[in-house]
Amino acid sequence: MSSSMVFEHGNVAIDYHLILEERKTIAATVYPNLKLLVKAPVDATPDGIESFLAKKLRWILKQKRFFAQFKNSNEKQYVSGETFQYRGRSYKLLLHGGCVSERVSLQHGVLNVFLAGAKDASIAGSLVENWYIASARRVFPERVHACFKLFDFPQAAVPEVILRKMNKRWGSYSRKQNRITLNRELIRVATRFIDYVIIHELCHVVSEKHNSEFYALLESKLPNWRQLKIELELYLLGSN
Numbered sequence: 001m002s003s004s005m006v007f008e009h010g011n012v013a014i015d016y017h018l019i020l021e022e023r024k025t026i027a028a029t030v031y032p033n034l035k036l037l038v039k040a041p042v043d044a045t046p047d048g049i050e051s052f053l054a055k056k057l058r059w060i061l062k063q064k065r066f067f068a069q070f071k072n073s074n075e076k077q078y079v080s081g082e083t084f085q086y087r088g089r090s091y092k093l094l095l096h097g098g099c100v101s102e103r104v105s106l107q108h109g110v111l112n113v114f115l116a117g118a119k120d121a122s123i124a125g126s127l128v129e130n131w132y133i134a135s136a137r138r139v140f141p142e143r144v145h146a147c148f149k150l151f152d153f154p155q156a157a158v159p160e161v162i163l164r165k166m167n168k169r170w171g172s173y174s175r176k177q178n179r180i181t182l183n184r185e186l187i188r189v190a191t192r193f194i195d196y197v198i199i200h201e202l203c204h205v206v207s208e209k210h211n212s213e214f215y216a217l218l219e220s221k222l223p224n225w226r227q228l229k230i231e232l233e234l235y236l237l238g239s240n
Contacts, residue, residue, distance in 0.1 A: 088190025
């Protein structure tokens with residue numbers, strides 16, 4: 001269960017998204033897009049949630065101020081020390097110059113970029129973005145095959161997977177071509193979000209439109225899809 005709420009304390013009013021789920025404690029997350037997500041137990045009371053937010057208010061405002069300073073400079077510079085997201089985890093970028101070959105690798109929580117010459121940010125940027133694309137080309141078909149097994153499609157074949165840079169959509173499905181197109185930026189988020197988008201698109205194999213049949217199938221395959229949808233919408237890819 002999720003809803004949009006407003007928390008008022010003194011002269012401060014903060015909009016937030018509330019998700020009630022099976023958990024024991026209340027938690028708050030401030031995203032780089034300044035959105036606030038609050039997760040609470042299904043039996044949490046409004047007073048209990050407001051009391052929690054009042055105690056966390058100073059931290060929430062501090063997080064919002066921190067992210068606000070970067071709001072107009074979201075583009076990556078591809079210099080050592082920057083943070084990059086990959087499959088839901090954060091990695092610090094570290095450039096290495098004068099290497100035998102140029103490549104990108106994850107090692108011990110660090111996104112290493114090995115450069116043949118000097119530590120050139122533009123070359124590093126190309127290497128990192130190509131590494132993201134190569135990773136998506138490997139990971140996305142694997143996840144499509146895994147999610148496809150959740151369905152009982154008598155004669156349907158596993159859809160072809162296409163990567164594309166998409167500004168307003170996470171994915172789409174073409175019944176005519178039996179093809180799932182996925183936003184390549186999804187490689188930055190956790191597997192559960194990738195699977196949510198894929199399962200959503202696979203439901204279109206049965207129902208082309210977002211009708212009751214579609215949502216009934218989605219609910220049966222992924223009961224927490226609403227929560228995943230909200231969290232994915234709140235998450236600002238590549239901004240932190």
